[in-house]
Amino acid sequence: MTRPLRIALLLATPGSTWGGMEKHTLELARGLSESGHEVHVLADADYREPFMDVSHFHPAPVQYSRRHPWLGLRLRRLLRRIQPDICHAQGNKAAQLLSNVKRRRGTTESMYVGTLHGTKSSHRAFARLDGVIAVSDDIAESLEHPNKTVIFNGISTLPLSATTAFEPPTERPLVVAAGRLEPVKGFDRLLRAWSQEVGHGQLVILGEGSARGKLEKQVKQLGLEDRATLPGYETNVRAWLKQADLCIISSDREGFPYILVEALLSECPIISTPVSGVSTWLPEGCIAASLSTDDLAACLSSALADLPALRETLAPTFARAAESLTCDAMVRRTVAFYEHLAAATPDSDEAR
Secondary structure: OOOOOOOEEEOOOOOOOOOHHHHHHHHHHHHHHHHEEEEEEEEEEHHHHHHHHOOOOOOOOOOOOOOOOHHHHHHHHHHHOOOOOOEEEOHHHHHHHHHHHHHHOOOOOEEEEEEEEEOOOOOOOOOOOOEEEEHHHHHHHHOOOOOOEEEOOOOOOOOOOOOOOOOOOHHHOOEEOOOOOHHHHHHHHHEEEEHHOOOEEEEEEEEOOOOHHHHHHHHHOOOOOOOOOEEOOOOHHHHHHHHOHHHHHOOOOOHHHHHHHHHOOOOOOOOEOOOOOOOHHHOOOHHHOOOHHHHHHHHHHHHHHHHHHHHHHHHHHHHHHHHHHHHHHHHHHHHHHHHHHHHHOOHHHHOO
């Protein structure tokens, strides 16, 4: 399979959501297109703007349930018109939808692939697909499929503007966290841990979400008004990480956190709760022993006690990330997996 491919990426999340899976799909679509492949994105109509410059965009009524007959019919019609070599689902709902399409259309028209972005109680949605990509080793271990591989999230390494939506504070150390202000991100835990840190410095939590009110109230209750801020959503997080002394992941769970990728490529020291994906990249001392506030506070205090030593410890990880966590690396490995699946399918090229 050395010719350019026609690839249909299915994203089945509501247009009001923009997180790691959506960012992954955009980076993959852009990278595949720049590599000479023909990319079609099937997604909620509200995603048209970010995807239209990097792909052919097809609105799909993904607001309906995965068993809704109109959604299934719309997808079958779109794929019949596109005639892709690869149908690639992003996430569980998209995998279920493509699995249903595959069952109706047979197995010879396209190759069906899914990317699993997080741990779920069941991965049955991926069982009938030809191949599955996991975004971390931890997720891959929980997945039973004869054709599976691990491909880490990657981001573009093109130079970015230094302009940010908010002015970074001058207090040091500058500690940065970023993500949706939702309970799963554990920012309430982070604020409690930060309140135990008796030194100076500024904690900045970048993002927006439904937990903003509760977190702002917590800042006041903990007396952190001068030491912690929540300025809002920031499009240029990497510019902050270039200036930060430390980045923190405080989540309850993750698939493979993009903030980890951004921090490592920005050569920003990082510590984390023990979520999926981080143990492959961070040494033991950079990972809290548990999800408890006390363990996160202990990890934070240890990191801040000697930031130069932490940076030196992470130097080999920064170099490894520069090789493996780029968009180019993600695209190369994805296309190689497509080719592997095609080679493992008898007469696959003739079938298409």
